[in-house]
Amino acid sequence: MSDATLLYEGKAKRIYATDRPGILRCQYKDDATAFNAQKKGQIAGKGEVNCTVAALLFRYLEGAGIATHFVGQTGSTEMAVRAVTILPVEVVVRNRAAGTLCKRLGLERGKAIAPPLVEFFYKNDDLGDPLLTTDHIELLNLATPEQVQVLRQQALAIDTLLQQFFLQCQLELIDFKLEFGTDANGDILLADEISPDTCRLWNLADERVLDKDLFRFDLGDPVAGYREVLERVQAVAGELGQ
Numbered sequence: 001m002s003d004a005t006l007l008y009e010g011k012a013k014r015i016y017a018t019d020r021p022g023i024l025r026c027q028y029k030d031d032a033t034a035f036n037a038q039k040k041g042q043i044a045g046k047g048e049v050n051c052t053v054a055a056l057l058f059r060y061l062e063g064a065g066i067a068t069h070f071v072g073q074t075g076s077t078e079m080a081v082r083a084v085t086i087l088p089v090e091v092v093v094r095n096r097a098a099g100t101l102c103k104r105l106g107l108e109r110g111k112a113i114a115p116p117l118v119e120f121f122y123k124n125d126d127l128g129d130p131l132l133t134t135d136h137i138e139l140l141n142l143a144t145p146e147q148v149q150v151l152r153q154q155a156l157a158i159d160t161l162l163q164q165f166f167l168q169c170q171l172e173l174i175d176f177k178l179e180f181g182t183d184a185n186g187d188i189l190l191a192d193e194i195s196p197d198t199c200r201l202w203n204l205a206d207e208r209v210l211d212k213d214l215f216r217f218d219l220g221d222p223v224a225g226y227r228e229v230l231e232r233v234q235a236v237a238g239e240l241g242q
Helices: 044-065 100-105 134-137 147-170 222-241
Strands: 006-009 013-017 024-029 031-034 040-041 071-076 078-082 090-095 113-124 171-182 190-191 200-201
Touching: 024 044, 044 071, 044 078, 044 147, 078 171, 090 147, 090 200, 113 134, 134 147, 147 171, 147 190, 147 222
Parallel strands: none
Antiparallel strands: 006 013, 013 024, 024 078, 031 040, 071 078, 090 113, 090 171, 171 190, 171 200
């Protein structure tokens, strides 16, 4: 297969085959969606921002012992990744109440959550990515109990590391979504991306929103917000020698 063979296109990325065994090319798009694709648009430069932020954060996490699918950034909007089979269970970690958690449980926006809350969601657009219990996961055979335990442990470890990193960026990590996949050996790797699309990030000084909520709720200029996150992440990564 050549690098031009498109294997999959999602809402935010395209995945291409490569001539390297077990390696795929991931291209980030400027397309933006919210509310299960009910709201659609574009954020100029989003693909470049998310690809670069994700690459820097994957490197940071790899350096701290977290196994990921990341191989290297190969262009402004592209990275090489290890081929994995994505587990259809999205993992959300919440450090403060926001978004659907407030709507579901009536919590005040911004309420601190300690210890962090880990939630699982069914990765299924047709069903609206519903909330899952561990019994639901077992019923639907989405992951084994052992895999679910690994997902929880990895998510909490990643949360600790990302909170530390973003604090150096003068950002607070409110919540974030993770996806994991299994490689040819059955090992679980962190996959997908970590970016302003998948993290709620508030400015530490004044709780100013600097993430996809700018697009979701028309809270300001998402282009400027994403760029500000990129600049801060690049500065801290540079200090850490990433």
